[in-house]
Amino acid sequence: MNKVVKNVEEALVGIQDGMTLMLGGFGLCGIPENSIGHLVKLGTKNLTCISNNAGVDDFGIGLMLQAKQVKKMISSYVGENDEFERQMLSGELEVDLIPQGSLAERCRAGGAGIPAFFTPAGYGTEVAEGKEVRVFNGKPHILESALTADFAIVKAWKGDTEGNLIFKAAARNFNPMMAMAGKITVAEVEELVPAGTLDPNHIHTPGIFVQRIFQGEKFEKRIEQRTVRKND
């Protein structure tokens, strides 16, 4: 089944004010930067964004924060940008912080038809407030619910016309689970190839989870912390 859309404009058709979006990536690594750029152009407001991080001031989800498009962030680690901090402290932005493993599993569960699961992460902390506790094998666990989204927007290295995806290195991160958990999943890829080009043995995300795929116009792939060793 052909999932190809012409461009980012077509890929994001149907995104409306107040929707919940999942955005793949860890830090600035593996984020759907073309789609984020277009979301800023669209000016869609009151969005709930589920993403491990919230970008930096002038890149990633930080751009949507600057444009005041985000009502709520659901993340595990945020605040690498000043505008985020300002909006959070002034109460303009609602923030729900979730342990990283629970965030990943909640997305996976959402896509896998598991409504909730027990995890030990966060037991005895403020994360556990209001959540059911049960003891398994002598150890307390808390009940965490699945997450889904109106749109999941992911970024892959290579994709084919069927929507099959291959990720590169650590840019995989949250992208595969979010792809599963979107009612509509949009994949932007660095390289879009005809079906049959990618070896089925090497597919990370099967095309069934992807509704729309396009090749991104350009990828800046910014590095957040450039660390190198001396050539000696």
Place this chain on the structure above:
Amino acid sequence: MALDKNGIAQRIAQELKNGWYVNLGIGIPTLVANYIPQGIEVEFQSENGILGMGPFPFDGEEDADLINAGKQTITTVPGASFFDSATSFAMIRGQHVQLTVLGAMEVSQNGDIANWKIPGKMVKGMGGAMDLVASAENIIVAMMHSNKVGESKILKACTLPLTGVGCVKKVVTELAVLEIKDGKFHLIERAPGVSVEEIISKTEGDLVVPDVVPEMHFD
């Protein structure tokens, strides 16, 4: 003399066992990778989806798609693998990772740890710390014994919001190696030249002190 951050890392590295998969947190824990004892082979896990993390890349060889959990550019070693975040935390929760080393703002004598939030200050989030401490069988905390104004961070009870309860078994500070059992800190080793009295005076929690406290030994 009290250890510096590298000294703390070097002492923790002595705990590594051959064949272990190890997750190192940000800060002092990261330095542990520089002091792997000879003859010991371990593999480092980065919770953003890497097993077999190597050193920083040479200038010009950095790859935006290859970063560690601190968002720093890194490399991989032969035999490395990449995976998604759910698989990564399956390794952690499923106790396939043998050792977790992380920093802390406070630890308590029943093994509680606080390292993610200071009320009234900007909260950045817990990242993977809550998953790591809730699941790892073997957690070593690398931290300073007291804060900048000299108040002990080795406490009867944590004052800051918790990251996990009853999970820490060993603490290495600039002054001492402490074990936590039966609701008390136990003094195992002291840093070279550091007196037992100094450690006692800087430990607010209950501390069990044996008759003889050996000095840490570095090759």
